[in-house]
Amino acid sequence: MIHIVTSKNRHLYARQLQEMHQLRRLHFIEENGWTDLKVVDGGEVDQFDDDRAVYLLALGPDDEIEVGLRVRSTLDGCILTDCFPHMIAQGVPPLNGPEAWEMSRIFSTHAYRKNRRGGRRVAEAFLAAMEVAHAHGARRLVGMVDMRLYPLASNIAWDLKLTGLPAPYAFGVMAGVYAPIGASEIARLRESLGGLSAAGYEVEDEDIALCGDFQGIESQFLRASAAVRPMVDMDEGPHAIAAAAALYAYFDGRRIGQPERERTGA
Structure with missing residues (x-):
């Protein structure tokens, strides 16, 4: 089960959200060396960590975070289109606006990678992202991926597409990506995960x-x-x-x- 954390139920996840921001600092700044990110109270945050952000969290047996992912409507902003427009080729469908939700800040913890085989919970987080975005009328998920991780991301049962040619950035080589979402795409990914009827749940x-x-x-x-x-x-x-x-x-x-x-x- 992937926990869907919205502005309505964040009061239930105070500990996990603090842990999530700290893990983002550890993963993106300390391990990956991204020096242009902001740290507040020990955790990494950016302008998209607002009331519209939806956090998708896979929890372990002690309610600790194993996998984290943020999704958000692109109606008022999108990292890919706002900050990296040169990564988008002509002919790509709209990557912001009412039809698109952005996925960002995906990570898994050392403990999860050490003690669990495969990336099932990561795939479940992406499925939950599709479910949430589709429920709000979106037709595609958009995001960015470091090319070192592209084989893993493309190995999931979704139709992941590049928005353009990969290009260097300050910390490696990356590409913009998008994945169509609809009833058939969600059904396909659910089937690949053993016939799940749903991956995400919004606790009340x-x-x-x-x-x-x-x-x-x-x-x-x-x-x-x-x-x-x-x-x-x-x-x-x-x-x-x-x-x-x-x-x-x-x-x-x-x-x-x-x-x-x-x-x-x-």
Whole structure:
């Protein structure tokens, strides 16, 4: 499960968000040597860490961050188009505006890379990004990738495309990228990850009240979303079955599956 952290539920993730910014400083500044980034209170931040930013977090067994990714509407700004327009060739579809969301600041921790094989949780984070952007009416994700990581990014079951030729930047060689998103693209990536019905979930206060903590929510999410066996056959008590059914009702098209305007009636 990938935690979808928005301006509405950030109060539930104060510890994780502080950790995320610190890990971004460690990864991008200390390890990658990006010297043009800003550090505030020990964490890396930029102008896109505002109320419109959505953070996608994969948590470990102690609620520590294993993978982090930021997605955001490009209606009022986009790193790729605003700062690196020379990376965009003619004929590329619009990379900002109502049809595009930007993905940025992707990282995984040393502990995750050491103790887990493969990049499944990274792929789940990208799937959650597709789900969130698609739910808000976007048709593509855009971003930038260092060419050292391009083989890994392109190995995921999505149609990742270059926006133009790779070019040098201060810390290596990079390229702009975009990936179309729609029902079929999301279904394809879900199928590649074992037939997931969803990757991301936006936790609310009532979820904490129902399940107790993040680990309880993740457990019920897995029960609700992975069709391993019928729920009534689970070796669980009535309370656990009811909790799983209630959680399934939350994410099965009622929140992340519909744009905000449809869910609220606005």
